[in-house]
Amino acid sequence: MxxxxxxxxxxxxxxxxxxxxxxxxxxxxxxxxxxxxxxxxxxxxxxxxxxxxxxxxxxxxxxxxxxxxxxxxxxxxxxxxxxxxxxxxxxxxxxxxxxxxxxxxxxxxxxxxxxxxxxxxxxxxxxxxxxxxxxxxxxxxxxxxxxxxxxxxxxxxxxxxxxxxxxxxxxxxxxxxxxxxxxxxxxxxxxxxxxxxxxxxxxxxxxxxxxxxxxxxxxxxxxxxxxxxxxxxxxxxxxxxxxxxxxxxxxxxxxxxxxxxxxxNKYKLQTICEEGDLMKTLPVLGGKKDKISLVASSTVSLPLIEGEKDKIEIKYEVPDSVTAPVNYGQKVGKIDIYLEETKCASIPLISIDNVERRDWKLSFEKIAKNWMMMFANKDLILKNLFD
CATH class of the missing domain: 3.40.710.10 (DD-peptidase/beta-lactamase superfamily)
Known part of the structure; x- marks a missing residue:
């Protein structure tokens, strides 16, 4: 990474x-x-x-x-x-x-x-x-x-x-x-x-x-x-x-x-984003957590004249979602920084979360066990429903 x-x-x-x-x-x-x-x-x-x-x-x-x-x-x-x-x-x-x-x-x-x-x-x-x-x-x-x-x-x-x-x-x-x-x-x-x-x-x-x-x-x-x-x-x-x-x-x-x-005299170095700044959150599929946070991998500072910072646009290239597992520090997309029509900088976004894959076998076994318990106790369940 x-x-x-x-x-x-x-x-x-x-x-x-x-x-x-x-x-x-x-x-x-x-x-x-x-x-x-x-x-x-x-x-x-x-x-x-x-x-x-x-x-x-x-x-x-x-x-x-x-x-x-x-x-x-x-x-x-x-x-x-x-x-x-x-x-x-x-x-x-x-x-x-x-x-x-x-x-x-x-x-x-x-x-x-x-x-x-x-x-x-x-x-x-x-x-x-x-x-x-x-x-x-x-x-x-x-x-x-x-x-x-x-x-x-x-x-x-x-x-x-x-x-x-x-x-x-x-x-x-x-x-x-x-x-x-x-x-x-x-x-x-x-x-x-x-x-x-x-x-x-x-x-x-x-x-x-x-x-x-x-x-x-x-x-x-x-x-x-x-x-x-x-x-x-x-x-x-x-x-x-x-x-x-x-x-x-x-x-x-x-x-x-x-x-x-x-x-x-004309230009000043201005910070657009700093390393570690939260830039976006993404949903996680098949993970033990529902989402991850993406941060800037490095600081971006640009030489700008007065008034130009208001014209800065950040464009995201990230997926709609990610599939677990996701590791801390893993690159997940990037941002491109533009001044009007000019691309000024590009840096990766990285995850600050660890997300393990959900164990589907255990989940299935848990669901099956619950169903078995329900069927084993169906008479008691029906009695409670109609009493």
Whole structure:
């Protein structure tokens, strides 16, 4: 039962809410493409050309990191190849033949944007850059980022390497559910070993919003001359986390402050139902109890603007009745939560009752025994009736 509930919660987390914002266009950003997304439901809070395909520079490494975290072991020892050591662009100065723990390479990937770390990780996990890129693309499709294609793990410009602001938000939303990923991307500084030197490498996070924006907790910068400035950020306030994405944004830092402020000022996280709330009762057939109580399996909170909560509709998908036995914690149908025509969330309903099956053999024997007693005493019964 716990596995079933966990599966529904995962589905809730990865299924995007494609309702577009009421106030889209009320802020002006420099980005060619942009989006702000709620990390819980996937609701789009703000968008600008969010579905246009564009290259994404080193924000690529968000997917590199999540594939590495899911497919590798953090204590794996990774040997740096000549290809990794000599890749162009940003670097943590890996040397050919150098060995590093996978965890330290992921820190180098996400804080210092090491292209060399990206290649070393890709070759270790996928066997080659090409195979790892295929793994990245497949993972994107699994997440729902169907307009994304990866050709490398570092984001250097290459034909066929692209995403959309919307897809990149989906990928980041998924990645932030990984506790290790979330820990890494909010780290400002980290020391990792440096073979052959008397001192360690000092990695410093390029994301200056971590220091300048209240509640910022990630995620990744990116730049190439051809692609322009790219940035993915996340921030949490009052328990609500949002992701902002800009592609080709000359003034990306200010764009993100505007976008995050817009989300936190216009929208508030509002609870629709809480875990354990009684949602419905159902009759039970063939049980020792006549009905069961169904409760919400988890809390549902949605980012809403003023007045939207009154438009929320809860639709039930439950049977007319259930047949005993019914177990405590058993899933019995679900609820779908809608804002106007948009499905926002879906969670299972669970029983908080145990209902055993009625023992029909004992019931029949009891009835038969009563009838036998009546016939055995029929003379007495008739006498009482007519006296």
């Amino acid at each position: 716990k596995k079933i509930i966990a599966l529904f919660i995962i589905i809730l987390m990865i299924t995007p809410w494609t309702c577009y914002p009421v106030f889209a266009g009320t802020i002006d950003v420099s980005a060619a493409s942009a989006v702000v997304m709620d990390t819980v439901t996937g609701r789009v809070i703000y968008e600008k050309n969010a579905h246009q395909k564009r290259s994404m520079a080193s924000t690529t490494k968000i997917m590199t990191a999540i594939v590495a975290l899911e497919k590798g072991n953090l204590d794996d020892i990774v040997k740096t190849s000549a290809k990794a050591a000599h890749v162009e662009g940003s670097s943590i100065w890996l040397e050919e033949g150098e060995k590093q723990r996978l965890e330290d390479l992921i820190y180098g990937l996400m804080l210092s944007s090491g292209n060399d770390a990206a290649i070393a990780i890709a070759e270790h996990i996928g066997g080659s850059v090409e195979e790892f890129a295929k793994m990245m693309t497949q993972k994107a499709k699994d997440i729902g980022a169907i307009h994304t294609s990866f050709k490398n793990p570092n984001g250097l410009d290459e034909d066929g390497h692209y995403t959309t602001a919307y897809d990149l938000a989906l990928i980041t939303r998924y990645a932030l559910k990984n506790k290790k990923f979330a820990e890494i991307v909010k780290t400002e500084k980290k020391k990792i070993p440096w073979e052959g030197h008397k001192w360690d490498r000092l990695l410093e996070n390029h994301n200056k919003l971590l220091k300048t924006y209240e509640g910022c907790d990630g995620v990744k910068t990116g730049y190439t001359k051809k692609t322009g400035r790219c940035l993915v950020s996340s921030a949490t306030r009052n328990g609500w986390q949002v992701v902002a994405v800009t592609l080709n944004a000359p003034n990306d830092w200010e764009d993100h402050k505007k976008m995050l402020d817009y989300a936190f």
